Amino acid sequence: MILAEANQLNLTIRLFLLLLHPVFNCTYWFMEKKRILYISQEITPYLPESEMSEIARYLPQGVQEKGREIRTFMPRYGCVNERRNQLHEVIRLSGMNLVINDTDHPLIIKVASIQAARMQVYFIDNEDYFQRKAVLHDADGNEFEDNDERAVFFARGVLETVIKLRWAPDIIHCHGWLTSLVPLYIKKYYYNDPLFQNSKLVYSVYNDDFKKTLDSKFNEKLLLEGITADDVKGIEDPTFANVSKMAIGYSDAVIQGSENINPDVKNYIQENGKLFLDYQPKETYIDAYNEFYDKV
Numbered sequence: 652m653i654l655a656e657a658n659q660l661n662l663t664i665r666l667f668l669l670l671l672h673p674v675f676n677c678t679y680w681f682m683e684k685k686r687i688l689y690i691s692q693e694i695t696p697y698l699p700e701s702e703m704s705e706i707a708r709y710l711p712q713g714v715q716e717k718g719r720e721i722r723t724f725m726p727r728y729g730c731v732n733e734r735r736n737q738l739h740e741v742i743r744l745s746g747m748n749l750v751i752n753d754t755d756h757p758l759i760i761k762v763a764s765i766q767a768a769r770m771q772v773y774f775i776d777n778e779d780y781f782q783r784k785a786v787l788h789d790a791d792g793n794e795f796e797d798n799d800e801r802a803v804f805f806a807r808g809v810l811e812t813v814i815k816l817r818w819a820p821d822i823i824h825c826h827g828w829l830t831s832l833v834p835l836y837i838k839k840y841y842y843n844d845p846l847f848q849n850s851k852l853v854y855s856v857y858n859d860d861f862k863k864t865l866d867s868k869f870n871e872k873l874l875l876e877g878i879t880a881d882d883v884k885g886i887e888d889p890t891f892a893n894v895s896k897m898a899i900g901y902s903d904a905v906i907q908g909s910e911n912i913n914p915d916v917k918n919y920i921q922e923n924g925k926l927f928l929d930y931q932p933k934e935t936y937i938d939a940y941n942e943f944y945d946k947v
Contacts, residue, residue: 685719685720687720687821688721688724691703696736703908705933706855706908710940722820726805756780759776773809780804783795799869800866800872810833810847822851822947823852828857828895831897835883851903857912860891892915895919904926906927
């Protein structure tokens, strides 16, 4: 109810601005791609500040303030404090099971609000994958053996939730390697879904390399109706570079999110010929990304 009233107030303000400033009207009402879906590996304040978590926090707010609609998703890691951040389950969105490696895993959706930004963050949760009190590695720095399946669950969980929301994104912007399967699923598995038929994929590459190669059967776990062995041949050796290359290959555009990224991935971007936005400093990235969306 509160969110609906806020949206109505937002619309009223825009209509008022329309009467006062025709230029504002041209910027918003004729903006080519209005709906942006943000999928991020991490977002502050739910996780400690980092380059990625800050971009994933402030970019959606900045883009929303420029007139676009947004939805934002991240995993509900066990270290996210539910009480302090006032997370609550969205019963109407929860309840389905995702089958990964022949095992059913319940999908639980939670939501929280960042009041200062007037934006909501949806959380993908599951007891098997996200209840541990850590993000991608344990206290000793050892990367979790099931990080590959966690990436599968997160990507599919987000897209299934967006379908339940019946919200068709114009742009899907992925941040971090844990989101790397989203482009594959959109182009090969959900391509016939009306909600995603016109969606464009933007993939941001960060300096977030995992050190240990993922499970050797990672590519086999991705096989679904519409996804063949040839489609995931590039990750038969699932290194960070190969996983990133596959994500880039199925994306429509690429952004360099960190000033320094994996050199092998950087070379692939340059050779691939995808629409590319180079690294942007903190002072300019919101405007640069916002303009970039309309070029995709």
